[in-house]
Amino acid sequence: MNDRLRKYLNWIMMSVFFGATLLALIPLFGVLGYVIKNGLSALSSEFFINLPKGMGAPGGGMANSIVGTLIMVLIASLIGIPVGILAGIYLTEYDRNSWFSMSVRFATDVLTGIPSIIVGIVIYSSVVLKMGHFSALAGGLALSIIIIPLVIRSTEEMLKLVSHSIREAGYALGISKRKIILKIVLPTAARGIITGAILAVARVSGETAPLLFTALGNQYWSRSLNEPIAALPVQIYQYATSPYKELQQQAWAGALVLITLVVLLNLVARLAFRTRSN
Amino acid sequence: MRKVEESENMSKNKKLTGSLGDKTFCLLTLFMAMSVLVLMVWIGWQMVDSARPSIAKFGFSFVTGRVWDPVKEQFGALPFIYGTLVTSFLALIIAAPVGLGVAIFLNEMATSKVRSVIAFLVEMLAAIPSVVYGLWGIFILVPWLRETVEPGLAKWLGFIPLFQGTPLGFGMLAGGLILAVMILPTIAAISREVLAAVPNEQREAALALGATKWEMIRIAVLPYAKSGVLGGVMLGLGRALGETMAVTMVIGNRPDILSSLFAPAYSIAAVIANEFTEATYDLYLSALVEIGLILFGITLILNVFARVLVWSVARGPRGGLS
Numbered sequence: 148m149n150d151r152l153r154k155y156l157n158w159i160m161m162s163v164f165f166g167a168t169l170l171a172l173i174p175l176f177g178v179l180g181y182v183i184k185n186g187l188s189a190l191s192s193e194f195f196i197n198l199p200k201g202m203g204a205p206g207g208g209m210a211n212s213i214v215g216t217l218i219m220v221l222i223a224s225l226i227g228i229p230v231g232i233l234a235g236i237y238l239t240e241y242d243r244n245s246w247f248s249m250s251v252r253f254a255t256d257v258l259t260g261i262p263s264i265i266v267g268i269v270i271y272s273s274v275v276l277k278m279g280h281f282s283a284l285a286g287g288l289a290l291s292i293i294i295i296p297l298v299i300r301s302t303e304e305m306l307k308l309v310s311h312s313i314r315e316a317g318y319a320l321g322i323s324k325r326k327i328i329l330k331i332v333l334p335t336a337a338r339g340i341i342t343g344a345i346l347a348v349a350r351v352s353g354e355t356a357p358l359l360f361t362a363l364g365n366q367y368w369s370r371s372l373n374e375p376i377a378a379l380p381v382q383i384y385q386y387a388t389s390p391y392k393e394l395q396q397q398a399w400a401g402a403l404v405l406i407t408l409v410v411l412l413n414l415v416a417r418l419a420f421r422t423r424s425n
Numbered sequence: 426m427r428k429v430e431e432s433e434n435m436s437k438n439k440k441l442t443g444s445l446g447d448k449t450f451c452l453l454t455l456f457m458a459m460s461v462l463v464l465m466v467w468i469g470w471q472m473v474d475s476a477r478p479s480i481a482k483f484g485f486s487f488v489t490g491r492v493w494d495p496v497k498e499q500f501g502a503l504p505f506i507y508g509t510l511v512t513s514f515l516a517l518i519i520a521a522p523v524g525l526g527v528a529i530f531l532n533e534m535a536t537s538k539v540r541s542v543i544a545f546l547v548e549m550l551a552a553i554p555s556v557v558y559g560l561w562g563i564f565i566l567v568p569w570l571r572e573t574v575e576p577g578l579a580k581w582l583g584f585i586p587l588f589q590g591t592p593l594g595f596g597m598l599a600g601g602l603i604l605a606v607m608i609l610p611t612i613a614a615i616s617r618e619v620l621a622a623v624p625n626e627q628r629e630a631a632l633a634l635g636a637t638k639w640e641m642i643r644i645a646v647l648p649y650a651k652s653g654v655l656g657g658v659m660l661g662l663g664r665a666l667g668e669t670m671a672v673t674m675v676i677g678n679r680p681d682i683l684s685s686l687f688a689p690a691y692s693i694a695a696v697i698a699n700e701f702t703e704a705t706y707d708l709y710l711s712a713l714v715e716i717g718l719i720l721f722g723i724t725l726i727l728n729v730f731a732r733v734l735v736w737s738v739a740r741g742p743r744g745g746l747s
Contacts (some may be wrong), residue, residue: 157637167526236456252553254465262667325450353554356669
């Protein structure tokens with residue numbers, strides 16, 4: 148091949164890769180653009196205050212769904228984050244290479260890859276059927292199963308970055324292992340671990356599938372954690388597939404609120420991490 | 426390296442000694458790590474247990490059966506398996522080259538500033554909730570497919586059975602496209618990780634021989650990263666197979682096996698999402714769980730295989746360049 152041809156080919160391939168990148172970003176701006184445009188026109192203060200109203204009646208809101216999502220994400224975080232961080236500590240600080248920790252890592256990968264609807268099925272047959280009703284608790288549990296492996300992975304990565312000399316310095320001073328972990332290693336990696344946890348929370352706030360048959364959804368306020376509860380993603384799904392124009396617009400407004408929440412969480416996570424590296 | 430090993434040995438010895446508080450804390454973390462293992466086994470067991478009545482009743486014909494009629498207690502999962510596989514492979518065909526292209530652009534061409542911005546945007550693509558993709562699919566993508574893309578495809582490529590039939594919008598093409606968007610970030614991120622693990626000596630050697638950038642990528646980078654990229658693609662496939670909401674909202678939800686991509690179909694995750702709370706008798710519920718079990722099995726095998734591939738590259742080759 149002569150040189151000019153090689154140069155042309157090089158130029159073509161570079162343009163192809165650049166084009167692929169642009170192509171990949173079109174859907175991002177497409178989705179964000181339409182959600183902002185349609186969402187803003189349907190959003191009002193009533194949306195945050197009112198309960199859903201009947202078929203096609205104006206003035207309904209998603210107040211209960213927003214609160215429901217927050218409650219279930221909170222339950223999931225309270226279970227999932229501590230379990231994930233502690234398991235991550237075990238995998239880096241106590242036992243890095245045995246067959247046991249390898250199989251825990253394997254299980255973590257498997258759990259990350261499980262379709263979220265499967266989690267819904269399992270919680271349905273083990274919690275919902277046993278308790279006899281759909282509940283916020285079941286929804287929160289389902290979400291916590293999704294959070295745990297994500298937090299373990301990020302905690303492990305972050306703890307691995309903490310240098311060994313810092314731990315050895317602790318040993319040299321005769322500090323106990325637990326104190327070295329809690330007072331030296333964890334604070335060093337804290338920002339990274341928090342970032343990982345926030346990203347995991349952001350990920351589950353948008354989950355719909357595991358809530359369909361655990362939390363079920365609710366048109367009213369739930370009075371206890373033992374009742375079916377509304378969730379923003381579930382409400383968006385139900386409204387988006389309904390034939391009524393008003394409800395469809397509400398779905399766009401809900402999507403705008405949900406995306407804002409998720410993007411904010413992502414930005415917070417990244418900013419928290421960035422201040423560390425500076 | 427020695428030092429690391431020594432300190433690890435030290436930490437192992439420390440585990441058994443120390444105060445009561447130390448032991449309790451160690452046991453607590455051990456217990457949490459173990460809970461993950463238990464969770465995995467428990468999920469598998471729960472699925473098998475709940476699916477047992479359906480497995481016992483239908484046996485292998487469940488997988489090959491084409492009729493899904495809850496009223497007559499007839500359950501065949503083939504249409505759902507078909508819909509899931511077709512949409513996922515369609516997504517893969519689109520997302521794999523584009524994702525690899527993004528990874529190459531980010532890793533080999535972009536300056537570090539451009540890289541961090543675009544990498545962030547691609548991650549945002551992964552952060553958008555599935556139900557929002559579905560909403561966008563119903564009101565933007567599907568009408569566009571119905572009015573512009575599908576008639577166009579039918580006109581120019583209509584001689585291929587894939588592109589025949591009425592342009593409905595809702596169907597396997599819509600499902601595949603939306604899945605492609607959703608798995609693209611996974612493929613791009615993992616391919617990038619793998620490309621970054623290719624040692625710079627590889628690139629320098631190729632450039633020193635007078636290779637252009639593309640020749641460098643083709644000769645020195647891609648062969649080295651091949652199996653890792655394949656692993657990333659398979660992880661993307663795993664995600665596509667199990668994706669629920671967005672597909673449910675655009676695939677048309679009809680358990681038919683038709684060759685046209687324009688035709689409505691059904692996926693495994695979609696039928697579970699739609700019918701699970703409506704399953705009125707135990708066998709019906711059990712049949713739905715069995716479909717879920719099939720999905721679980723497929724994604725499990727894919728994930729394990731993919732992780733092994735990614736690991737093998739990220740760890741670097743043992744001895745020699747291959």
